[in-house]
Amino acid sequence: MADKGRFPHYMIKEIFDQPQGLRDTIQPRVSLEQGIVKLDEVRISPEELRDLRRISIVASGTSRHAGMAGQYMIQELTNIPVDVDYASEFEYRNPLIGRGELTIVITQSGETADTTAAQREARAKGSRTIAISNVVDSTIAREADGVIYTNAGPEISIASTKAFTAQMAVLFLFALYLGQVREKLSKEQVRRYIRELLDLPGRVETVLQSAPECERLGDKYHTVEDFLFLGRAIHYPIAMDGALKLKEVSYIHAEGYPTGETKHGPNALIDESLPVVIIATCDRNDPGSVLRYEKNLANIKGFKEQSGRVIATNDFYSRSSGAAFAHSRDRAAAAVRVLHDSAKRAGRGSPAQPGKVGNVGVGPPSWVSDLLHPIKTAEVPRRLRI
Numbered sequence: 001m002a003d004k005g006r007f008p009h010y011m012i013k014e015i016f017d018q019p020q021g022l023r024d025t026i027q028p029r030v031s032l033e034q035g036i037v038k039l040d041e042v043r044i045s046p047e048e049l050r051d052l053r054r055i056s057i058v059a060s061g062t063s064r065h066a067g068m069a070g071q072y073m074i075q076e077l078t079n080i081p082v083d084v085d086y087a088s089e090f091e092y093r094n095p096l097i098g099r100g101e102l103t104i105v106i107t108q109s110g111e112t113a114d115t116t117a118a119q120r121e122a123r124a125k126g127s128r129t130i131a132i133s134n135v136v137d138s139t140i141a142r143e144a145d146g147v148i149y150t151n152a153g154p155e156i157s158i159a160s161t162k163a164f165t166a167q168m169a170v171l172f173l174f175a176l177y178l179g180q181v182r183e184k185l186s187k188e189q190v191r192r193y194i195r196e197l198l199d200l201p202g203r204v205e206t207v208l209q210s211a212p213e214c215e216r217l218g219d220k221y222h223t224v225e226d227f228l229f230l231g232r233a234i235h236y237p238i239a240m241d242g243a244l245k246l247k248e249v250s251y252i253h254a255e256g257y258p259t260g261e262t263k264h265g266p267n268a269l270i271d272e273s274l275p276v277v278i279i280a281t282c283d284r285n286d287p288g289s290v291l292r293y294e295k296n297l298a299n300i301k302g303f304k305e306q307s308g309r310v311i312a313t314n315d316f317y318s319r320s321s322g323a324a325f326a327h328s329r330d331r332a333a334a335a336v337r338v339l340h341d342s343a344k345r346a347g348r349g350s351p352a353q354p355g356k357v358g359n360v361g362v363g364p365p366s367w368v369s370d371l372l373h374p375i376k377t378a379e380v381p382r383r384l385r386i
């Protein structure tokens with residue numbers, strides 16, 4: 001039986017449940033000593049997994065955003081091409097899938113009608129299916145060939161939070177497992193990723209320390225009508241989910257975009273009335289991450305020049321290494337749950353479920369550290385000094 005414990009509502013409790021949800025999802029499935037990921041529940045033979053030609057991921061809402069992040073993970077670690085579909089659109093595009101392929105169905109509840117229908121469509125076409133479900137023995141879990149449960153615990157709040165981070169952890173584990181079965185990864189590589197995964201819950205705990213700062217930022221931005229959420233590479237689906245959370249939790253309009261796409265249209269809208277939330281973490285040891293970071297800085301500079309207001313996530317490590325946002329280090333915040341509370345105070349009405357803080361994800365190589373490092377969200381001063 002779920003219990004709010006010391007928290008005023010389920011959503012904030014579930015946000016703070018994330019470290020434990022990640023621990024329970026990751027720990028039983030890895031052996032650091034042996035350098036292996038154990039996923040017996042996949043129930044598809046190693047021979048079949050070795051011969052897979054293509055993977056489709058189908059899901060709805062937040063679960064689909066986790067699937068988009070999973071696409072980066074699986075392609076990077078296995079070289080298998082991965083498509084991601086909206087479950088509600090899957091049947092309309094006559095998906096050309098069949099034998100020798102795998103469809104991964106992601107769902108918190110395991111009962112979403114669109115996702116169930118997509119799973120049945122995939123099975124009817126001869127594809128093998130694996131469900132990633134948070135609810136044991138749900139319809140989708142029962143109908144799949146294999147099921148990997150997210151052990152996030154019951155998610156009562158409408159807005160999906162701890163299930164989302166646990167879904168991404170499962171996708172990372174599955175990508176590692178496939179890479180291991182297909183002999184794309186050495187034991188040492190797998191061990192390195194396992195180490196990072198085992199560190200993740202502690203890092204999320206660090207991020208959650210930003211909660212009071214989030215509230216301050218929410219107070220400042222609560223009257224704003226529209227937000228743009230931006231991210232590059234695997235941060236793009238995370239930005240999409242940030243925008244979705246803001247919409248459903250605060251009734252504030254928000255869009256998620258790939259950062260590089262802003263110059264192809266949305267730039268025209270960026271001014272004082274459209275704050276930009278940009279994911280801009282950096283791993284100094286990863287050239288891909290550094291390049292994206294530099295591009296992000298150039299974007300931020302451009303937004304500031306056109307009077308944009310920018311809230312950027314930066315990570316603790318690049319901050320302490322003297323990166324560009326060092327001067328704003330004490331003004332950190334992740335601004336979503338707070339916007340809900342503030343919007344309520346401003347008389348916008350009360351959403352069905354109270355709000356949440358932004359999410360943190362996981363992912364591998366050229367962007368792995370972008371996500372595995374603790375992040376902090378900082379307001380970029382009006383005059384950007386870089």
Ligand code: F6R
Nearest residue numbers: 061062063107108109112159160
């Ligand atoms: C967003 C949210 C929804 C669900 C979507 C799919 O916070 O909760 O977008 O992610 O309705 O639900 P599941 O994952 O249960 O299939």
